Amino acid sequence: MAANSRMKNTHRPSRADGSRTSGLALPIARKIIELARRDHLPIGAHLPKHQLALAFHVSRSPVRAALECLEARGVVIQRRHRGYFLAADSRKLERVAAALGRHAEDEPYLRIAADRLAGKLPEQFTELELMRHYGVSRAQLHMMLTRMAQEGWLQRKPGYGWKFLPVLTSAEAHGLSYRFRMAIEPAAILEPTFRIDAKGFARARAEQQALVDGRIRELSSAELFSIGSRFHEMIARCSGNPFFHEALLRVNRLRRLIEYRAMGDTERFLQQAREHLRLLDLLEAGERERAAAFLRGHLEVVRAVKSTVLRSGARRRTRPKAEQTGSTAIAMGASHVHF
Amino acid sequence: MAANSRMKNTHRPSRADGSRTSGLALPIARKIIELARRDHLPIGAHLPKHQLALAFHVSRSPVRAALECLEARGVVIQRRHRGYFLAADSRKLERVAAALGRHAEDEPYLRIAADRLAGKLPEQFTELELMRHYGVSRAQLHMMLTRMAQEGWLQRKPGYGWKFLPVLTSAEAHGLSYRFRMAIEPAAILEPTFRIDAKGFARARAEQQALVDGRIRELSSAELFSIGSRFHEMIARCSGNPFFHEALLRVNRLRRLIEYRAMGDTERFLQQAREHLRLLDLLEAGERERAAAFLRGHLEVVRAVKSTVLRSGARRRTRPKAEQTGSTAIAMGASHVHF
DNA sequence: GATTGCATTTATCAGACATAAAATGCAATT
DNA sequence: AATTGCATTTTATGTCTGATAAATGCAATC
Missing domain, CATH: 1.10.10.10 (Winged helix-like DNA-binding domain superfamily/Winged helix DNA-binding domain)
Incomplete structure (x- = not known):
């Protein structure tokens, strides 16, 4: 995301080996x-x-x-x-x-996200509280908060303070994100401006093939998630319509935070990689309608599986009590604050 | 640019009538x-x-x-x-x-947008330049820049400075936004979680009916645009899936900046209001499939009309030369910068 | 002639303080 | 008992300064 494209690791620029590397x-x-x-x-x-x-x-x-x-x-x-x-x-x-x-760029951001998911953070808070708690500067914190707000799981109160929205913690929200993808991804393929990106296709094919050939076992779930996202985003970019691509990026940024703790088993993942390859085949054969239908089915299956995993996971985990606001309403569009 | 603009940095909150009203x-x-x-x-x-x-x-x-x-x-x-x-x-x-x-809340933001569209701003700039030019504080400016970046028409450079992306100025981009809406809005109606919001429907119906009954002549094009957006956003919210609603909000935030200078004639607008009423009828009758198809057609017509208006407008207007990068590529999804 | 190495200029960031504004507690009033 | 009016506390913003990092210009070198 553009907002924090420049991360400064101002936490002590000097490293153990004496090489002081900072900034860009x-x-x-x-x-x-x-x-x-x-x-x-x-x-x-x-x-x-x-x-x-x-x-x-x-x-x-x-x-x-x-x-x-x-x-x-x-x-x-x-x-x-x-x-x-x-x-x-x-x-x-x-x-x-x-x-x-290894030097995670947005480490504090991920830490906040993780703490939020684990229910370790209060529903509402002020900037100062978090600043002290995570030991980051105001500018950095502000960047992160803005980013979270734009991602839709944090909201600025009109006056002082911020509050979390229930998006992330709800299994329903996760399912809804897949419903949305089922609407835009096949449509992206069917756009009149759709053009195959030969280089992107080749790279994606190589990557997916490598997964099928066994590399799948060497990778962490975060890396697997990243590869999967990239694949779908590459296809969306081929639509020639940046709105589709951008929308998918947004959904994926949100999914990343929850989904890697609900990765399916290896077998399922292998199946997905095979389906990805099949999708590339269909597109390269010019069968856009069939490809769109196939992609839709692919997403529906993944949605169903993930949904099951997450839901059972949610039952096992203790949910933060502040969440139970009675409704499952997900007030995501809160970014249009009025002042 | 920055030469002629040494304006006061002090933003006096006191008003002409003496009532000092500030903040919230x-x-x-x-x-x-x-x-x-x-x-x-x-x-x-x-x-x-x-x-x-x-x-x-x-x-x-x-x-x-x-x-x-x-x-x-x-x-x-x-x-x-x-x-x-x-x-x-x-x-x-x-x-x-x-x-x-009348006291526009985000007045400097709109001024920057307008200046950008008029080609009065350079392709690249630093924060300090804009700060001086518009006489806003760094925090305020930062908020606006972040917002523009999130909206997809401004990008932060890795080091110092920002640069505009060609999104806004291109008529093609505008057409693409309608293609995107044609994908998500009908799909939103067909979501299994779709539920009619009685209050929202009633309010929207009253508003659109008022337009048909002649109020259309009293309103500025910005207000007409706002009413139109609200209508569509209300429908999208009924989907019960915040991802659809949020995606539409994002598109509309972007459209707002260009489209109100390309409003069609009154007659066309009247027709649109009638079609909006028809859409409500269909939905209330439970005819979701027909409603979705109707909405899709509605958007297609509007897209075609607006596209024509904008394109001819673009021909009349002098385009800033910096734009002519040879391609019509719209680098919106540039938010995925790599570091 | 391109590229490096270094010096200079410029921009942003962090920290600290003063100030404005919002949140909050409590006695007073109806 | 609820609500107001006021006082107090807390929070965030504006501004300044110094530090640091990025941008840039130029002589030196291959």
Whole structure:
């Protein structure tokens, strides 16, 4: 989401290894590695600062910082007045990528979400309370709160304070999100502006095929969720209509918070990956109507399964008592506050 | 740009008439009048502070301020230790409501939007530039920028600065928003959780009937747009699925910025109001499938008309040259920036 | 001639304080 | 008993300053 695209890890910029990396440096370091991996850059490839800066839409300063960080990790080497050059093979790249990736970017955000789901936070609160509790700055907290409000599970009160909405905790809401997807995703395929994105299709196919071929067992449920979302979002983007894509992104941002604790079993997941491949086949064969119908069915099945899992999960878990407001009404559209 | 605009940063809350009303007071004053009008409260009706505060989800302080403001305008009178009582008939209420309503709440936001549409703002800018140019505080500006980012027509750059996306200025984007509505609105009617909201229906019917009966000539295009949006949003809310409602709200927030400069002629608008009434008839008769089909047709016609108007309008107007990026690609879903 | 390395400028962020406004408690009144 | 009116407390915003990071210009180098 655009709002917090720049995360600053201002929590002590100095790390254990002494390399002080802050601001954009780390994210850009990750991007450089990603670039090197995706384009299969050979060892010794030149990495011109200026072009990297251009590619990432930033100035050369953070790029330099990122390269210094990567040099400290042995991924690149600097040759005086000649620039930086790649110095790691793909194995090493993967290792470093993993190490860098571990620093969760929006860690406090996820912590709040988790605490909310676990019922550890009160229904209503003020900014100061959370600020103190999570030890983040006002600006950071404000960003997170705004983000949650935009995602639809937190609402600003007209005066002081915020309050949570029951969206996240309700199994019904989850089912409703699937109903919504059943409406927009097949429709996206049928849009007159729909065009297959060859590259995206190829990448998605490779990814799903890898799952079917066993990689599914190596991945965490969060990663599996991410792959699944990306797949559907790629298809929606092919609609050529950003409204469909954007709507799906929004739903998925919300789903991410609850669903990874309700992942089905591996067998089911394998079946989903196979269905994803089948969907790609249908689309590439130009059978848009059949693809749309197939996708609708696919979503309906997933909805039913997930719904069951979540519901039983909800029974097991103790629900925060403040939630029981008597109705299952989900006041999501609360973003249009009146002042 | 920023050269000619060294305006006062001090925002004086005091008004010409001397009544210093700030913060929530004004919005709440409006709400009180709205309440009195909607419930047809008689002159002399008691207005208990505590209950008003409860109804509006605020404390008694801003309610008191609002009542004092209303007393200054003769809408209510205070009787010592007995409280405030209504002292205006519906004619006077309407007049005062209009007077209060004139103070646009998000005036700078709309000004920025208008300037952007008129091509008066550069493609890229920094917060400081806009702050100086519009004379708003950083917090206010930040709120507006975040809002625009969420609405999908502004994007934060990874480092410093923001940049506009081409969404708003393109007639294509507008057409695509209607395609999206054609997908979700009929589907909303067909949701299994769809339930008619009797009160909402009655209010909508009265409003649309008033339009047909001639009120259409008294209203500004912005007001007409607002009524139209409300109608469709009310229907979507009946779906019982907040995702549909929320998605429509988002689309409409975006449409609002462009569409009121492309309102069709009165005759067309009258026709739309009649079709809205017909839709209510169908729904109340329980004919959901026919209603959905009818709504879809309704949207298709409106889309075609508006599209024509906008396109010719675009030809007349001089488009800012920075826009011509060669493609009509609408980078709305840009919210998924990668770091 | 492109690119680097460094220095300078500019923008944003964090912390602190003062201020405005909302929330809240309680005695007084009907 | 409910509600008001006032006083007090709490909360958030505006503004300032210093710190830090990003953007940018330019000489030096390959």
